[in-house]
Amino acid sequence: MVQKNIKKYVWLPLTFLCVGLATYIYYGITWNAWLKNLPNIIIYIIIVGALTLAEKKKDELRRKHNQKE
DSSP: OOOOOOOHHHHHHHHHHHHHHHHHHHHHHHSOOTTTSHHHHHHHHHHHHHHHHHHHHHHHHHHHHHHHO
């Protein structure tokens, strides 16, 4: 059985995004606060996107540094 290694820049932001969306949906259902929390979830998605880009760049720089050695 071949196990594929999932990169950190994929699973970490995806986990954060799932948790954030679950929280947004939960409060939207229980408190009926869909529109009130919409700007928060949009900002959260932008932050998670920035995290993805930063983690990807960090991984690329790490691989580049390891190839030089």
